[in-house]
Amino acid sequence: MAADEAAVEAAPGSPGRVTITDIARRAGVSVPTVSRVVNGRSDVSPGTRARVEELLRRHGYRKRAAARGRRAALIDLVFNDLDSPWAVEIIRGVEEVAHAAGVGTVVSAIHGRSGDAREWMRNLRARACDGVVLVTSALEPVLHEELRILGVPLVVVDPAGSPALDAPTVGAANWSGGMAATEHLLSLGHRRIGLIAGPPRLLCSRARLDGYRAALEGAGVPVDESLIVPGDFHPESGFAGCDTLLDLPEPPTAVFAASDQMALGAIEALRRRGLRVPQDMSVVGFDDLPEVRWSAPPLTTVRQPLADMGRLAARTVLRLTGDPRPDSPRVELGTELVLRASTAPAAVAIRTRP
Structure with missing residues (x-):
């Protein structure tokens, strides 16, 4: 039981230090059941899982990673979908910075579906990710709030809509x-x-x-x-x-x-x-x-500069793990017109039928 109690920790700013045993008692379940929820296992009934997750959210619990100091051990990189070479360029930039810092990267796609986003959040809590890069996606306000309670830094790349007020963003001009x-x-x-x-x-x-x-x-x-x-x-x-x-x-x-x-x-x-x-x-x-x-x-x-946008987002997340205040809430990287062979002076007329 002591090992189970050490499996989670309260995020900074959460309402009090409550042990996993307290969570189990308040949820009316056993300590091993709470541990299964924390670790993302599927052998828990939906009703019990929802009750335990609500208590975990309320107390800002997340799984404790192995000794890691002030630097993130894992970056979650979240897309709406992954079926574009555009996404590959962002991934390349994030992974380059993460690798150089000795940090792992987890890539997820939520496909704009509420259920997928909530499943991702459950997985994030289980693996104790310390930083999220959200790309051209929108999270429900409740999930933004959950990230805040967990104390997980968030950076948004090309925000889908108005980004969370407390989340720095990276985009292009x-x-x-x-x-x-x-x-x-x-x-x-x-x-x-x-x-x-x-x-x-x-x-x-x-x-x-x-x-x-x-x-x-x-x-x-x-x-x-x-x-x-x-x-x-x-x-x-x-x-x-x-x-x-x-x-x-x-x-x-x-x-x-x-x-x-x-x-x-x-x-x-x-x-x-x-x-x-x-x-x-x-x-x-x-x-x-x-x-x-x-x-x-x-x-x-x-x-x-897609890869540069990924690099900057990753650097910002790593920096926010030590200092929660971003240098700038919004950064736009410059764009550049690249001339190749697909443009020419206007033709006199266009033939629209073969």
């Missing part, structure tokens, strides 16, 4: 990137410029859209709402969005896709219609994923 992509196409003589936008729930998507609008307005080009089509950052939506633009009575001569994956989908839609990039239509992406330099043609895009 999405507005200026969207503006630079659109200004580049304007400089080539394009005036009908389509936009395949990202998910509107994401701040980065809205910023890229606002940058596109600002560039057009700055050049005295009216914003044509029919040229703005929705996407979800995946290739299929880029393909569908480009098809929609090509079916307009007057199609655009250039397309700015708010992600490289959507840009590649747009290029495939053009190819299937017998149209050439950039001779018939120019295409610009956003991200500068490694593979786009090998696309046909190589993609002009806006580089956002």
